[in-house]
Amino acid sequence: MVSTLEEIGEVMHGLVQCDKVFVATSSDKGVGAFAACDVSEGEVVERGIVRRLPATFDGNASPYVFSWSEDRTVWAVGSGCSTFYNCSETPNTKMHRDFENDTFEITALRPISKGEELTHVYKSLQWRGCFEDLR
Secondary structure: OOOOHHHHHHHHOOOOEOOOEEEEEEOOOEEEEEEOOOEOOOOEEEEEEEEEOOOOOOHHHOOOOEEOOOOOOOEEEEOOOHHHOEEOOOOOEEEEEEOOOOEEEEEEOOOEOOOOEEEEOOOOOOOOHHHHHHO
């Protein structure tokens, strides 16, 4: 139970922060993540954590997981709205991964307007079988 203002502050600034994002139907991509407010260039759009998947999991077959190591052998599921950002050749966000702490930050690459779809580059687009239709 949270009982002090300090503890409430810690909860409000917890590990997952996605209050600037909502998920809705995307006109051309099924479902997507969208800006709930205007976002400035360089501003954090979302913070989150990941849950690493068992070593036997093959992430090449599932578009809903992240490669979570430089050598492409670890897979993880992201928190918040992170799995709903669609891929774009001209993205408006970038994901910064902290493999050691299993956290990420998504920041704006340019000013983003309220209601605009949030996109980023899928680093694994060229080598994962599950993204073949996006190439």
